[in-house]
Amino acid sequence: MAESDPQPPSKGERTKERIVAAALELFRAHGYEATTMRMVAEAAGVSLGNAYYYFENKDLLLAAFYREVHEAHVAEARPLLGKQRTLHGRLLAVLQSKLVVIEPYHRFSALMFRSAADPESPLNPFHPAGADIAREGEALFADALAGSSTKVPKDLAAELPSLLWTYSMGIVLYWIHDRSPGHQKTHALVERSVELVASSIKLASNPLLRPFRRKVIELVRDLRLPSPG
Amino acid sequence: MAESDPQPPSKGERTKERIVAAALELFRAHGYEATTMRMVAEAAGVSLGNAYYYFENKDLLLAAFYREVHEAHVAEARPLLGKQRTLHGRLLAVLQSKLVVIEPYHRFSALMFRSAADPESPLNPFHPAGADIAREGEALFADALAGSSTKVPKDLAAELPSLLWTYSMGIVLYWIHDRSPGHQKTHALVERSVELVASSIKLASNPLLRPFRRKVIELVRDLRLPSPG
DNA sequence: GTCTATAACCGGATAGAC
């Protein structure tokens, strides 16, 4: 997204692009498991071995897919953020747009978590290949926060983006298991939990709770796991 | 554990037992991925096809493994609970004993999450095969709570076991990604977060926070996803 | 009908030639 490519794409780059495109289309049509590397290779017009030359394993293709989903989320959320000034409204915009964007992929979104939880997987936020998306996700929450009318103490503001991103991952995990029609339970969860989160953030500024707040912030700060960047 | 088996084990039951035993030993020695079904079958003295007669898939063997780990956890935690009366001390006992028990399996514990996040997997808490362990985990926290000197309002007490269990899963997820020597970061997280959790529970009884507390409790109660039981 | 075995399938991944 933020890349500028002055060079024309080399042959290899174009082949790689074809493979990604084929994979994304097949993932959308059949889901991840049902899409075989052989299918991807054939659809891209390359041999199986050649596909593996570009993508060490199938998960890395999935990472490309998640990048696309993430970018669709940003594209969906930005304009909505333009219309909201309250913290509550802005968080709601980010989360609801997320649900809208991922909705078509419910059947295989579990994979995101399968991989996100696995330290070896390129999709987990502590793996180089997955770290970008996680950081950009945090950036979106940083925006939501920065543009809001709610004043947040500095020390808290520094930690909130990653906390909110973690919270949003929790929502997605709930959504994955949500079998209610139209995933209405998840939508209810978003509406109601966003309210609580927004209240909590305001509550956290209350002087009475200051010692407690400090402890939480210090905990989060001290124990953040190193990212591979 | 709570089963009484008046019948002597049938031939099939003994075979099944041999397969589990072989699998657990191999898992411990080589990890999950490196253990093939063919190895398990051979170690158990049965054919590959026969192993699949007893265990539809490899994940179900892993479920047996997690059951064993869970029971070791209970065995470790119970006596410690006998010595602690404060909520803080009791929660600490449950969580620290958990870390002790799972320590040998760090390299392949990620699998628990891979599966726990996957709605199709027998290991996730919403799947019948995994639900037992989750419920027993909650029961352990219910005990920790019930035996403590801290008074907890009834409505909160009803929700706390599952909330605490979820919290403990969060700790395990952190532990999985923790690369610090001796997983000292996770130990620090446990010590410090238990303190915060215990304070939060006390805080939640504060009349000033009552409306907030009610909202959280109602949210949790209304949006609990149905378990397959 | 409960159990066991052999052979095969399928798909992710790799080796090595061109």
Place this chain on the structure above:
DNA sequence: GTCTATCCGGTTATAGAC
């Protein structure tokens, strides 16, 4: 960079034994 051939392991089909 690209291919073909092959490996390897989870899983299944199926036939027969107890």
